[in-house]
Amino acid sequence: MRSMEMDRQAELNALRPDLLRFARLQLRDAGAAEDAVQETMLAALLGGHRFESRSSYKTWLISILRNKIIDIIRGQSREITVTSLAADEDGDDMLMESLFDQRGHWQATAQPSRWADPEASFEQQQFWIVFEACLDHLPEKTARVFMMREFLGFETDEICKETGISSSNCWVVLHRARMGLRTCLETRWFAGTGT
Incomplete structure (x- = not known):
């Protein structure tokens, strides 16, 4: 025993x-x-x-x-100020402009690439190190909202209550987080170092 x-x-x-x-x-x-x-x-x-x-x-x-x-x-009762949201949105606007044209179509250089086997990547510890690095490059509040939703399983209304954002803003933040992570993972993992 x-x-x-x-x-x-x-x-x-x-x-x-x-x-x-x-x-x-x-x-x-x-x-x-x-x-x-x-x-x-x-x-x-x-x-x-x-x-x-x-x-x-x-x-x-x-x-x-x-x-x-x-x-x-x-x-935790975290406070999100209007200036910090505006700063996040400025960076996000630049990201969106670099990915999409004025009609909302992909820029030729920003189109998504094919990922060989995403599920096999999840099994590799190195993938999670790259994922963590990509997450660290997101604005802090964007990463926090993403993690609350996708890893901790919070519902949208819970996220909004905890972060002080509206539900429509929450969906925008989640979309931006996914886009940022996708771009980073394509560059740092799926472009040749991973599977």
């Missing part, structure tokens, strides 16, 4: 860097990410008997961490 506990402790310690990277990606705050990981590790140690092996230990830990992150995000 003691040996199994020590094995779990060793596995938990080995997974800590992955948990921390995931939390930093979601929260964009090193201190809050560290707190979330510490709480996750404590919950795993205290509630290890609840792990039923229906999924991997890492998957179980990520689900605990995901819930901790959701609690942190819901607990």
